[in-house]
Amino acid sequence: MCMGIPMRLVHVNGIAGQNDCGDLIDLSLTPDAQPGDWVLTFLGTAHEVIGPDRAAQIAAALQGLRAVMAGGDASGAFADLEARAPVLPSHLQAALAAGRTTG
Structure with a gap:
């Protein structure tokens, strides 16, 4: 698994950047x-x-993962997910609406 890390650029030279x-x-x-x-x-x-708000959300989620891996609590690191109900992707929602429950 590969995880995305938000980084803020301070220098850009062609296709090379530096945080x-x-x-x-x-x-x-x-x-x-x-x-x-x-x-x-x-x-x-x-x-x-990405925007600074999304960078902050991702950084909070990564910090929550670090805390859980160290035996702690994520404590609000996933507030954007906790505040909403799960939503199926549209193709799965359509299959469910058509009565399909297996692949």
């Missing part, structure tokens, strides 16, 4: 990324430019 910790980020999939932007990175490659 405030000095980590290098491949920006070839996000060529419009600019210094100050948040990018969602997977294995050192930015896959998406």
Whole structure:
């Protein structure tokens, strides 16, 4: 499993970016990324430019996972998910509405 890590760009030089910790980020999939932007990175490659609110949500979720792995409590790290009921993807909802309960 690969997890996306939000990082804020402080420097961009072509398709290479750098965050405030000095980590290098491949920006070839996000060529419009600019210094100050948040990018969602997977294995050192930015896959998406995201807003600061989404970056904060992801960072909180990752912190919650760290806490649980250390034997603690996620305590609100997934507030955006806790505040809503689960929703099936549209194709599964249509299958359920048609009476299908197995593949």
